[in-house]
Amino acid sequence: xxxxxxxxxxxxxxxxxxxxxxxxxxxxxxxxxxxxxxxxxxxxxxxxxxxxxxxxxxxxxxxxxxxxxxxxxxxxxxxxxxxxxxxxxxxxxxxxxxxxxxxxxxxxxxxxxxxxxxxxxxxxxxxxxxxxxxxxxxxxxxxxxxxxxxxxxxxxxxxxxxxxxxxxxxxxxxxxxxxxxxxxxxxxxxxxxxxxxxxxxxxxxxxxxxxxxxxxxxxxxxxxxxxxxxxxxxxxxxxxxxxxxxxxxxxxxxxxxxxxxxxxxxxxxxxxxxxxxxxxxxxxxxxxxxxxxxxxxxxxxxxxxxxxxxxxxxxxxxxxxxxxxxxxxxxxxxxxxxxxxxxxxxxxxxxxxxxxxxxxxxxxxxxxxxxxxxxxxxxxxxxxxxxxxxxxxxxxxxxxxxxxxxxxxxxxxxxxxxxxxxxxxxxxxxxxxxxxxxxxxxxxxxxxxxxxxxxxxxxxxxxxxxxxxxxxxxxxxxxxxxxxxxxxxxxxxxxxxxxxxxxxxxxxxxxxxxxxxxxxxxxxxxxxxxxxxxxxxxxxxxxxxxxxxxxxxxxxxxxxxxxxxxxxxxxxxxxxxxxxxxxxxxxxxxxxxxxxxxxxxxxxxxxxxxxxxxxxxxxxxxxxxxxxxxxxxxxxxxxxxxxxxxxxxxxxxxxxxxxxxxxxxxxxxxxxxxxxxxxxxxxxxxxxxxxxxxxxxxxxxxxxxxxxxxxxxxxxxxxxxxxxxxxxxxxxxxxxxxxxxxxxxxxxxxxxxxxx
Ligand code: DGJ
Numbered sequence: 001x002x003x004x005x006x007x008x009x010x011x012x013x014x015x016x017x018x019x020x021x022x023x024x025x026x027x028x029x030x031x032x033x034x035x036x037x038x039x040x041x042x043x044x045x046x047x048x049x050x051x052x053x054x055x056x057x058x059x060x061x062x063x064x065x066x067x068x069x070x071x072x073x074x075x076x077x078x079x080x081x082x083x084x085x086x087x088x089x090x091x092x093x094x095x096x097x098x099x100x101x102x103x104x105x106x107x108x109x110x111x112x113x114x115x116x117x118x119x120x121x122x123x124x125x126x127x128x129x130x131x132x133x134x135x136x137x138x139x140x141x142x143x144x145x146x147x148x149x150x151x152x153x154x155x156x157x158x159x160x161x162x163x164x165x166x167x168x169x170x171x172x173x174x175x176x177x178x179x180x181x182x183x184x185x186x187x188x189x190x191x192x193x194x195x196x197x198x199x200x201x202x203x204x205x206x207x208x209x210x211x212x213x214x215x216x217x218x219x220x221x222x223x224x225x226x227x228x229x230x231x232x233x234x235x236x237x238x239x240x241x242x243x244x245x246x247x248x249x250x251x252x253x254x255x256x257x258x259x260x261x262x263x264x265x266x267x268x269x270x271x272x273x274x275x276x277x278x279x280x281x282x283x284x285x286x287x288x289x290x291x292x293x294x295x296x297x298x299x300x301x302x303x304x305x306x307x308x309x310x311x312x313x314x315x316x317x318x319x320x321x322x323x324x325x326x327x328x329x330x331x332x333x334x335x336x337x338x339x340x341x342x343x344x345x346x347x348x349x350x351x352x353x354x355x356x357x358x359x360x361x362x363x364x365x366x367x368x369x370x371x372x373x374x375x376x377x378x379x380x381x382x383x384x385x386x387x388x389x390x391x392x393x394x395x396x397x398x399x400x401x402x403x404x405x406x407x408x409x410x411x412x413x414x415x416x417x418x419x420x421x422x423x424x425x426x427x428x429x430x431x432x433x434x435x436x437x438x439x440x441x442x443x444x445x446x447x448x449x450x451x452x453x454x455x456x457x458x459x460x461x462x463x464x465x466x467x468x469x470x471x472x473x474x475x476x477x478x479x480x481x482x483x484x485x486x487x488x489x490x491x492x493x494x495x496x497x498x499x500x501x502x503x504x505x506x507x508x509x510x511x512x513x514x515x516x517x518x519x520x521x522x523x524x525x526x527x528x529x530x531x532x533x534x535x536x537x538x539x540x541x542x543x544x545x546x547x548x549x550x551x552x553x554x555x556x557x558x559x560x561x562x563x564x565x566x567x568x569x570x571x572x573x574x575x576x577x578x579x580x581x582x583x584x585x586x587x588x589x590x591x592x593x594x595x596x597x598x599x600x601x602x603x604x605x606x607x608x609x610x611x612x613x614x615x616x617x618x619x620x621x622x623x624x625x626x627x628x629x630x631x632x633x634x635x636x637x638x639x640x641x642x643x644x645x646x647x648x649x650x651x652x653x654x655x656x657x658x659x660x661x662x663x664x665x666x667x668x669x670x671x672x673x674x675x676x677x678x679x680x681x682x683x684x685x686x687x688x689x690x691x692x693x694x695x696x697x698x699x700x701x702x703x704x705x706x707x708x709x710x711x712x713x714x715x716x717x718x719x720x721x722x723x724x725x726x727x728x729x730x731x732x733x734x735x736x737x738x739x740x741x742x743x744x745x746x747x748x749x750x751x752x753x754x755x756x
Contacts, residue, residue: 451506
């Protein structure tokens with residue numbers, strides 16, 4: 001895709017410059033004539049970034065402030081974006097500094113909207129007013145904009161980088177202290193996004209343990225809506241993603257509607273695995289602003305002279321194809337730019353995981369016996385979960401002691417790993433590196449290594465404490481044992497778990513005014529360990545798990561290949577969770593195990609085919625106790641795993657359409673994924689508890705080539721007898737297909753293949 005980006009910018013310090021980006025290259029035009037013409041037409045600079053189907057623009061107003069100008073569908077290449085002009089004061093109560101939208105608002109000069117930045121200086125001054133200094137291209141579609149306080153030596157560099165294909169813009173800030181004394185950064189957003197007054201709906205994801213990924217939708221009303229984690233980690237309770245839909249129903253005062261396949265949507269996701277906050281604000285002038293970054297709650301980053309604080313990246317994008325279009329853009333972007341194996345991550349192997357079958361009761365003979373059964377149905381990777389190390393018999397002991405338990409594995413892990421390899425699978429292992437049980441050798445030796453406030457209780461959760469990864473010796477210990485484990489054993493995969501959130505987040509080895517740096521340094525060290533491990537052991541793949549989906553965000557996904565969305569593996573509950581998950585994250589990373597029925601959490605009984613099809617919508621795994629399966633179960637699983645392998649690339653890399661949502665008491669759930677080349681589509685359909693003999697409605701598919709011929713084949717189930725075996729894309733999309741699916745917890749799946 002050809003990117004057309006034009007930037008005109010001028011330094012307010014005097015020098016002026018015209019830059020053009022045409023056909024993929026930045027060129028400098030120092031011609032005095034061009035510069036003079038631009039200067040006359042436009043007194044202040046305007047910056048414009050184009051990518052995919054979107055344009056983002058901002059400018060410097062006559063007061064020297066950086067002001068958002070436009071974010072939305074792509075504008076004409078030659079359209080001239082008018083220069084920024086500050087807004088007037090509102091009566092005598094709101095100064096222009098607070099009525100004028102700021103690209104990165106600092107708290108000072110009477111700002112009453114949400115600040116991006118708040119600083120306390122050594123002398124007690126807390127007033128910061130940022131003005132534009134200069135803009136510098138940092139890449140073909142990237143720009144750094146330097147701002148400075150009006151009198152103090154505080155510099156903020158705003159970074160912008162637009163993805164050519166998706167139009168997703170990466171934004172972050174770097175705050176630099178050039179004062180002679182340290183300052184305290186109390187609030188530092190990655191970015192602020194502004195939309196003009198209109199009727200909008202907000203979508204966001206909340207949840208809890210075993211109940212993650214609930215999609216919430218509500219009108220954006222006056223005031224602030226805060227979505228956050230104060231937990232030191234991403235959290236199950238809210239996920240750092242949002243979408244804002246413009247209501248185009250023209251319903252006047254009626255309900256505000258967020259369209260699935262139509263309408264404008266602006267969305268964002270924060271790449272950070274620590275405490276975070278989004279503030280969605282409708283100002284008194286009805287503009288909508290989203291501020292996101294480090295959570296300012298209990299935040300206080302001491303910044304010594306000469307040092308800088310880099311915020312995480314806040315990605316933002318735009319689609320005019322509703323929430324469906326927005327999530328398809330995000331999925332493509334994650335695959336192309338975020339994941340460690342980007343731009344071409346391998347489809348995930350079909351795994352077996354031991355947790356639900358054997359819990360802590362793992363041993364050599366038991367795991368080998370299950371491995372044989374897993375191999376017989378076509379599993380590619382055998383993962384031994386919790387229980388293999390230290391004195392681990394249950395969750396009361398062992399975390400921190402990462403040596404192989406010699407009672408369970410008298411000859412180490414090698415015999416099991418060799419056996420798994422001989423069965424044609426690779427081997428994966430569970431670890432929970434950041435945690436320690438008080439009942440462990442590590443804690444007995446280093447009680448000072450955990451997060452704590454001296455002299456205060458240390459709150460345990462699941463009988464464990466959090467190691468303070470901000471400490472260099474803890475970071476080295478964790479890297480050291482993992483490196484040793486991976487060096488000494490042929491391990492292809494780590495399931496990296498994290499089973500509690502922070503309490504008493506003290507770090508008493510550093511001075512009191514530096515202790516709150518833990519919120520930043522802990523996460524940086526986590527990322528550094530992951531990066532270093534991947535570098536040293538490039539074949540090892542990693543899953544991010546936190547008692548299910550407690551650590552899923554675009555930050556951790558730069559270092560991990562997949563995530564565990566929830567400990568709740570009930571196949572019906574998973575339909576709604578997977579639906580919610582898919583608004584923000586690609587099915588490529590969405591691990592989904594088939595486990596036992598009735599389910600341990602809610603006692604719901606479902607057929608194996610239903611369970612398989614529910615899990616096949618993501619990256620498939622098996623977590624059932626295979627010792628309890630009969631011959632028919634093995635045959636069903638083997639058949640469906642083979643079918644899954646055949647269509648997996650379409651499912652995890654294609655364009656996802658949520659045809660019928662399982663949310664809100666829906667009797668049905670249907671997803672369709674279309675390969676990017678439109679050669680194949682895969683559809684999964686489920687009924688929950690249908691009433692009055694109702695069956696699944698006629699399914700009109702999406703995204704096919706209307707002129708191509710597609711052949712229908714069923715993976716599971718069947719259509720009405722008069723359904724054509726082959727028909728045009730137009731037929732499948734307009735006439736549709738009737739599956740005649742009715743009853744409780746029934747499922748069907750089919751594929752359409754283009755006929756050449
Ligand atoms: C929580 C994870 O989400 C489970 O899958 C399992 O690994 C347990 N921890 C093991 O303790």
